[in-house]
Amino acid sequence: AQSVSQHNHHVILSEAASLELGCNYSYGGTVNLFWYVQYPGQHLQLLLKYFSGDPLVKGIKGFEAEFIKSKFSFNLRKPSVQWSDTAEYFCAVASANTGNQFYFGTGTSLTVIP
């Protein structure tokens, strides 16, 4: 069965610190990979996605993620976080054949201290 593991449940960082959130997935076929963000009181928004091509994907607000196929990983990174990055971050995987039927991880709560 498909599954997504996010290793960090709660992360607290000071502004300007670097961020890396881990995501590993288990799926037997070709996958599309996503990171979604949920700011306090708001709906889920797409941060970035990987379908094919360059495994280093750049998203909005300075975020990037790297797909490492051999490790079944899609870690999210940002070199310097801001207070406004405080949010819940979800990694998701979907079959490349079926589209947007996502399997989500349990999420990582990021708090950035000014």
Added chain:
Amino acid sequence: GAGVSQTPSNKVTEKGKYVELRCDPISGHTALYWYRQSLGQGPEFLIYFQGTGAADDSGLPNDRFFAVRPEGSVSTLKIQRTERGDSAVYLCASSLNSHTEAFFGQGTRLTVV
């Protein structure tokens, strides 16, 4: 607005009652998805519509859950004989097709007491 709209935003119901949750997708989006998010968990896939038909309902937990999309736009998620374990945030998402970006609504928080 131009986003996915879900109503009501909050619903409190008694155990055993029937509830309907509504989703208005973005105009022109043919794909529509329902997810359920319990506290401390990521969203869990329930059902996917392509147009009017349910292309994949493998995520519906049991036969108390049913969803329709009769005209290929608005969708209703129906839950019969609600149980306390059904309490969660029910999320709807839509996309132009099944391989383009999915946009999520704010969700309906269902509480079964």
